[in-house]
Amino acid sequence: MNPNNKKSLLVWDLPVRLFHWLLVLALAGLWFTGEQGDDWLTWHFYLGYFVLGLILFRILWGVFGTRYALFKQFIVSPIKAISSIRQQQDSPGHTPLGGYMALLLMLAVLLQAISGLFTSDEIFTDGPWRSALSAEYQDLADWAHHNLFTLIQIAAAIHIAAAFYYLLFRKNNLIMAMINGKKMIDEEQSIASSKLWLALVMLLIAAAIFYVLITLAPEASLDDYY
Ligand code: HEM
Ligand code: HEM
Numbered sequence: 386m387n388p389n390n391k392k393s394l395l396v397w398d399l400p401v402r403l404f405h406w407l408l409v410l411a412l413a414g415l416w417f418t419g420e421q422g423d424d425w426l427t428w429h430f431y432l433g434y435f436v437l438g439l440i441l442f443r444i445l446w447g448v449f450g451t452r453y454a455l456f457k458q459f460i461v462s463p464i465k466a467i468s469s470i471r472q473q474q475d476s477p478g479h480t481p482l483g484g485y486m487a488l489l490l491m492l493a494v495l496l497q498a499i500s501g502l503f504t505s506d507e508i509f510t511d512g513p514w515r516s517a518l519s520a521e522y523q524d525l526a527d528w529a530h531h532n533l534f535t536l537i538q539i540a541a542a543i544h545i546a547a548a549f550y551y552l553l554f555r556k557n558n559l560i561m562a563m564i565n566g567k568k569m570i571d572e573e574q575s576i577a578s579s580k581l582w583l584a585l586v587m588l589l590i591a592a593a594i595f596y597v598l599i600t601l602a603p604e605a606s607l608d609d610y611y
Pocket of ligand 1: 409478480490545549
């Protein structure tokens with residue numbers, strides 16, 4: 386293929402980009418509010434619900450969204466992923482390894498948010514679903530909520546280091562692509578639009594699932610402490 390045919394064209398739709406940067410901001414807020422505890426936990430809950438909604442949306446978008454957002458597009462066989470390390474080929478969407486990292490981060494954040502629904506600061510504040518669990522599973526949720534975050538921190542650090550490796554050593558600015566959505570590619574590799582109407586429908590479905598999840602929760606068990 387003639388490299389001169391390449392133009393700066395859309396690969397990451399707006400919903401994927403918004404999802405990414407809102408996730409980064411929300412996780413920073415969750416870290417801060419989670420460590421502060423006490424009254425900050427109110428904001429921690431709101432941000433946690435927001436992230437849960439974001440991930441629900443991203444799961445739907447991974448099935449119905451645009452070309453490079455689809456799970457089937459970026460989750461390839463492990464053999465292909467390993468051989469791609471040697472080929473050092475740039476790809477319009479996620480690289481095979483980048484795809485696995487994206488999946489790991491999404492899964493870890495999802496589990497972290499779910500465990501939050503069942504955890505407690507052991508003083509005043511319980512996640513909304515905590516009382517639905519036996520003591521044994523409550524301990525498991527506490528353990529997960531404390532330890533999964535370490536996994537997220539390590540994975541995010543590797544992920545950010547990889548983005549800078551591409552920028553500095555491969556002269557490939559993936560970070561800018563996650564901001565403006567564009568990469569230097571051939572015309573037929575580009576996506577036509579961000580499918581914003583479909584994204585809105587997915588957002589409403591994610592919000593509805595989320596609403597049911599929270600309104601069905603048993604009463605918060607503040608009284609247990611008195
Ligand atoms: C808490 C920190 C972060 C988390 C949890 C995170 C998570 C993710 C996820 C889940 C994706 C996949 C996006 C999708 O397919 O919808 C992704 C992609 C990406 N992220 Fe992050 N990210 C974080 C921080 C950052 C930062 C600080 C940068 C920039 C320095 C960055 C640069 C990128 C890039 C360039 C991609 C696209 C990778 C590719 O082309 O394969 N991320 N990130
Ligand atoms: C991805 C989303 C979330 C992240 C990244 C996160 C992160 C954290 C962090 C870093 C802490 C401090 C843990 C420690 O001191 O060891 C914390 C504590 C806590 N989180 Fe979350 N959280 C999330 C979602 C949620 C949700 C959805 C809820 C409930 C609705 C929740 C409820 C709590 C509670 C009750 C604590 C206090 C635990 C304690 O003090 O030991 N979290 N969270």
